[in-house]
Amino acid sequence: MSLSLPSLFEKVGKITFSKRWFVFFGFLILILVSMYGMTTITMYSGMDTYIQKDSKMYQDLDLYTRSFSNESVVIMIEGADVTDPAVLGASMRFTDMMTNVSGVDSVTSAAGIVEIMNERVTGRAEIPTTQEEVDALIELAPSVFSSLIYDDTHTLILVTYGNLTDTQKADILAATKDAVNFAGFPPKYNIIVTGNAALMGDMNVEMSSSMGILLFLAVVLMLVALVFVFKGVRWRLYPLAIVVMGILFTFGFMGFAGINMTMVSIAAFPILIGLGIDYAIQFHNRIEEELRECETRREAVISTFKYMGPAVITALVVTCVSFISLLTSSIPMIQDFGKLLIIGCVCCYTAALFFGVLSVYFLDKLSEKLEIKKQTTGKPYKIQSFLLPKGSKKQQCVIDGAGNVLPASGVRVETEAPENIITATLNKTVTFTLKHKKIIFMVALITGALGFYADSTIPAETDTNKYIPQDMPALVDFYHMNTVMGGSDAINIMIVTEDIASPYVLKWMDEFGTYETQNQIYVLGADSIVNVVKEYNGGTIPDTEEEIRAIYDQLPAGTMEQYSRGNSMLLLNLQMGDAFSALPMESVKSFVALIREDITWHVLPPGTTATITGQSVPFTELMDSLLSGRVQQTMLGLLLVFFALLVIYRDFVKAFAPLITITLVIGWSGMIMYAFNIVYTPMTAVMGCMILGAGSEYSILLMERFYEEKGKGLSPIEAMRKTVKNTGIALVVSGITTTFGFLALTASAFGIISSFGIVTVINMLMTLLASFVIFPPLMLTFDGIKEKGLKGTILEFKEKIEHTLQNRKNSGATQ
Known part of the structure; x- marks a missing residue:
């Protein structure tokens, strides 16, 4: 990491602290602005969410739609005899009502054709009163009626309209249902209002309610995760409030930018809650660590900005870069999905860094004031059970000329995260993985390769109706x-x-x-x-x-x-x-x-x-680009992440090491989908980019802290152990909390989202596992190669082989 980045964040921290009230109230104003922006968001489920408007495929389809296939509400009539004059009469009453509805271009029905044919034969523009007359007219031109009358018991009425807004379409759909009720169809005839228009209308309503349910469920599940996992930390539920603020900013930006809500972008918000809680927990955990080390809150805030800001923004950049590959998709709603993820991650990071850190500062300061008042008046405050600081009195700290946070004695006193079951388990895991790293690497590579092979055999779902709730x-x-x-x-x-x-x-x-x-x-x-x-x-x-x-x-x-x-x-x-x-x-x-x-x-x-x-027809091309494009997107994402890390670190090892872990998880994802018989959809096709975006952060934060501890003079193994102990708890908490947030996706009524949720939850758990099982020994191996140089590593490897062969030779001679 360039030295200028921590220095930059240190300056930002000093400015933020000096203008803390301005920043604090500025965020409150942004909340109000965002609440207004989110009211302008519209739900959309049209064809152009699947196909690019400037593509020939879309232009051909648009010409066809405008010429021959204007959108329509379909009314299906089923009963004993749909050519009964009473049924035809009701159909004409329905036609007359719908013709006067604003936006309706035409109403096509068998009754209308019968009336026209009767006028040509008899001169009377009316429905005949006898069944014999109706049958005679139909026999004159049966092919004219064939597209509307399927058999004696089923006929269709088509209410067509042109290019209208979703609100206008909803009004026509509502008017159609009212006209059916008032048309006076004979008893025992079943009248069904259906077709793509009714389907899209109901789906937009379902998307709105589904998004609210998913967001609520994600928040509840994360509350549960924070209560049971994020122990030993003050205000452990507060990171969730910070990420909700980030989501609100995302909604507001979405409204002002005119980004429509689609069935795919619904899933972006539970995902953003999962990613955003990660940032909030990391900053929350670090400022608590700094507040434990020194009593001066100003230095704690500045130190958090200096040490944690660059680490998390590196993870943010990598996450956003991996999502940039989604913008290359040929499917517009996948592009919008990528835009939302990038915008949302930036909003959540900003809320966590500025508002989150300052909030902990204010809470800590308030808790101390309440404690002083309690000691003065002898009267406890109920809110103190939430705000009261825990632990012993902290040391008074200062910042030296080099920008280091030091106690007044001049020597920085390091503190470690309190020992608990998570840190104990992580320490044992790292000890085991370092001892058996060769076997672990071999198993990981074999299973990853098998996963990539299994992934190539997974088909795609071509019926888009299966993406939506089947009981709708x-x-x-x-x-x-x-x-x-x-x-x-x-x-x-x-x-x-x-x-x-x-x-x-x-x-x-x-x-x-x-x-x-x-x-x-x-x-x-x-x-x-x-x-x-x-x-x-x-x-x-x-x-x-x-x-x-x-x-x-x-x-x-x-x-x-x-x-x-x-x-x-x-x-x-x-x-x-x-x-x-x-x-x-x-x-x-x-x-x-x-x-x-x-x-x-x-x-x-x-x-x-x-x-x-x-x-x-267009969906055949859509699914083809889906299957071929997903591999290209994942490869592009890997390349973008690698070059982004290379630019940030200017170090090949630091740029390459995190990618190996994530690439293995991408391979394992193919095994999971194959094992659970999950097919590719526009959502699961972006899984590779999702793993890159959501999972790379863990490896990067571990690597950042590893080099920070190593820079203090610790040996590589000691530095890794301390990294896992101090940072591991925050990563496990954020990983489990993120997973719980993604778990909400599995409850979606939309099959396209629930299947994506299942794979994402499993992948996040595998990413967390790989971060502590694969990455530590991998990082130490790469660091050893970096220290010795490639030539030294090869010579050492050669010496080990010669030594092994000599031992075997000596052993054989002895025998």
Whole structure:
């Protein structure tokens, strides 16, 4: 570590102490500002949380959505006979109500088409009164009704709207539910309001409530951890208040910066509580140590800034650098997740360093004043049970010319953390690991390598509906609709041409659709304007443009809008049932590639292009980038952390040693996911970066304290033992508390978050274990190499081998 950094923090500490009331009240004002900022945060679950807006995939999907697939609320009617005039009449009353709702573009239903057909046949724009008349109208053009009437017992109504805000969409959804209640559908008919719009609406509500529950649970679990683990320290629950302040600052920044809340960013806040408590505990533990050594609080504050500030900020930089790799993800919500983690870590560090340290200073000062008043008046104060200092009277300290904190006698008196079960266990662990380091290294390397191999076999979950709570009413209704309709997966092909009435284009669509249906096992049928045109022309496509346009003129406007836009765009849907959700990602990706190849081989008419898009197709690319990108992100994170440490320390050993421990834990993470049958999602795909960010701090803080103790003249082994005894307790407390915070994630109703929580909890425990089992002997080994130099180490190793061989030779000769 450069000498200038502790000096810088010492100066910051002096300024902070001199302006302590200004800093203290400044933070209180920031709390109020942040509370306002957090009220502007919005929940978002749209497609652009998965796909970059500037990508061709998104632009194709956006064009498809704007042209053919405006968002819609789906109303499914099921009962004895959905073509009953009474049902159709209720459907028209519903249509009339929804047409007048602000933001609604159109309402498409079988009843509306029946009314249009009846007007053309009889001149009356109304629903016929008899079932025979309705059946006759439907028989005139069955393909027009086929996309809305699945069978005699099920039909759909679509309420479509354009690009609206989440609030406007929620208003339309609420209006839809009200209109269903007031439309007067006959008894014994089940009316279900479903579709993606209802699903997203319910999911936004679920995200809001889920985040509150997770934050509350994380705080409660951390309280439990601090009560049972952080013993022997005054105000042991106070670090949690500091980290809550840091989270509040993060919320405020998020609101002012316009960062939306997604299902992934929900998980960032319990994670930040876990990471932030680490910073708060480290500063809290260090100022308590300084207050034990000297009575002068000013020097205790400055010393905490000088010795702990650089160590923790190094860990903070490494953590943030590892999260920077998340910003390279092709998935926007992963980028937002990375931004929140970086912003949150900085906010929590700032709150812990300035407000946290000053708070302990004020509490310590107040406790002394109360004790003096008690001695003067003889009257105890109830608050003293919380504030009363523990231990013997501390020594009066000063700061010498070199910036060292010394007692008045001129010799710094070192104190150690009180002995307890944690420090005793850590001492025994370090003794054991130093004695058996070769075996430990071998086992760690083998298991780490096996973990990386197991990781390469883990699949990805392609059905995004499985990310959300499976008992959510809107999802249950959505699954029910898909079960009834046989699944709604489709490959949508946009065909851009010079003339949508060209017989050559329609014949190409007919031939391609027939070929795919006959030759691709997963294609159940082809749906396009071609089906309607053939029905109106006796089963064939007309040979002239004029004949085709004459048929177009007879079709309802809703039918034309369903399959065409203007005079230049047509839509061909390859129906696939539920194939996308049932097939593995690799199979879906291969299938889409095969369709692209078929389009290439079936030469399009001149001036015509075909683009594969739709709601389902982009997720194949999403999951592919997820699986390939996660490895790149982890490798990038490792490189960034290494170079960051190299810049900070200007020492190869200090930069490289912490990475070995973390790399092993990343390998072990693959074994855990494989063993628990946990698949990759946008959340678990960032696990490597999470381990880097959350786990590297332990190794760095141990290394910082090791070199601090070694600089006082202790031998490497003695320095490591003292490091573990003095720093180990804080690391164990922060590690267990962090783990308890992450444990809250496992209780999430969102499967994408709960599975991530399970892996994170186990990984944090493994990181903590590796920090005290792998890192101490590794650090001593690297330090020995550094002291002797590479050449000296090789010569020593050579001498040991020669000595061993000579002993074996002598032993054989004796025998």
